[in-house]
Amino acid sequence: MSKEFRFDTKAIHGTDFKRNPENALNPPIFQTTTFVFEDLDHVEKVMSFESQDYVYTRGNNPTLRLFENRLAELEYGKGAVAFSSGMAAITSVLFSRLQPKDTVITHKTLYGSSYNVITNILPKYGVNYKIVDLTDIEELEKSIDESVKVVYFETPSNPNLSIIDIEKVVKISHEKGIKVVVDNTFATPYFQNPLLLGADVVVHSATKYIGGHGDALGGVAVSKDEKYIHYLKFDYMCEFGGVMSPFNAWLMLRGIKTLGLRMRQHEKNAMEVAKFLNSHPKVKNVMYPGLENFKGHEIAKKQMRGFGAIISFEIEGGTKNLEKFIKGLKLCQLAVSLGDTETLVEVPSLMTHRGYPKEKLEEFGFSENMVRISVGLEDYNDIIEDLEEAIKKI
Ligand SMILES: Cc1ncc(COP(=O)(O)O)c(C=O)c1O
Incomplete structure (x- = not known):
């Protein structure tokens, strides 16, 4: 052919x-x-x-x-x-x-x-x-x-x-x-x-x-x-x-076989989650290439056909609030890895990026309390409600 x-x-x-x-x-x-x-x-x-x-x-x-x-x-x-x-x-x-x-x-x-x-x-x-x-x-x-x-x-x-x-x-x-x-x-x-x-x-x-x-x-x-x-x-x-x-x-x-189908839905869900996080008063530093105020947004628009479904952010109030937030999650799973149908949440400094020198994290561009979320394929309203409930716990 x-x-x-x-x-x-x-x-x-x-x-x-x-x-x-x-x-x-x-x-x-x-x-x-x-x-x-x-x-x-x-x-x-x-x-x-x-x-x-x-x-x-x-x-x-x-x-x-x-x-x-x-x-x-x-x-x-x-x-x-x-x-x-x-x-x-x-x-x-x-x-x-x-x-x-x-x-x-x-x-x-x-x-x-x-x-x-x-x-x-x-x-x-x-x-x-x-x-x-x-x-x-x-x-x-x-x-x-x-x-x-x-x-x-x-x-x-x-x-x-x-x-x-x-x-x-x-x-x-x-x-x-x-x-x-x-x-x-x-x-x-x-x-x-x-x-x-x-x-x-x-x-x-x-x-x-x-x-x-x-x-x-x-x-x-x-x-x-x-x-x-x-x-x-x-x-x-x-x-x-x-x-x-x-x-x-x-x-x-x-x-x-379903990569395109999944990526379209992952991205749609991620955009909704990013918008929710970005407008929440207890959340700061939302990093998602699809947000217009994100540093790499224009380059992403030029070289990508979509922005993906990984978002990073911080919860106001440091480690104590981070712990409460993570404990409060029910639908979103605390796990390394990403790209699955399930929404996965992790703390890079404690998990995937544990090998980075702690005292230099800010220099590298992330913080000890940063959360990474791989937005899955559940209904985005359920993902957002789960995040909202967990943030209420802080
Ligand atoms: C960007 C990136 N590259 C490579 C890897 C390593 O892949 P694997 O776990 O399949 O060895 C990961 C794993 O999380 C990753 O996030």
Whole structure:
């Protein structure tokens, strides 16, 4: 099929319209570790990559390939690699692009484990890092030297929704031969396509919106560079062993079918919740890219097709009130993770971002008492009523 379908259609059908075995509507789960060769001639063809046939599920598997192709299509890449988790994707991409004495530049806020990898783990292998406010392009320009090989960031960033101008970062980085890697977990390919804005690699925690139901871990890296995808798959994913299971690939493919539908409703709910929080006298510092007074709103409008469904905010009155508020929630669940059908609430300084130095949180752009909410797919009136009841408890 040569017709270019729209997002929702591609998410359900893909673009190649290949029939599944036995004409099944849904693909089977190829629950196998290994694949049988015809003879040694077949072995030679497959091992030398002359044939696309399969060897061993740690390297490839038909269910994983379907998931990888679907993500490559939705992110406008030429190929993708599926991983066992978002962190497996992120660490493999960073290790594949960095060597001792290289430097990686990252933004002030990013997911706690990614921050830990960049500031604690990579330095053990001789890789240096610089933390830069990437919303300030001049600061990026000033911090580049010959050792910088990768600029890595999330936009919107976790947990304070910083919006980083992807095109501007790409322009400056590419002039110096630096690769740009974007974690697109919060936006999903439905709202943003970093590869179309020039990024070299896109990574996702597929555990979040892509799977969408809080029941499967997964990660993926997508690029327009087929050679790089081959290298990432066989030198890093396959050798580090962080492969996605066939069952999880199948769950992800099922989740992707409703990605557009879910994201539209997530965003609608989030906008209502953000407006409610923003107008509540006991709530301050509401961070949501869809709010017109939010710092990154104009850039978000330019590079995204929607604002997502993660909101951060503070409750007036410090830790004591925060504790009462959290205790007062009934519908919204206190849990890490995001992008599920259920509304999840967490306190980053105590949970996902515990590794950030406490005394420096404000410098990084968030506070000890900040709350992050992943607005789910319940009726938004019920979510708002739950938040309202909990705020009454303070
Ligand atoms: C923005 C972002 N990137 C990556 C990850 C890591 O993903 P995973 O838990 O699938 O390893 C997370 C997890 O919360 C995240 O929020």
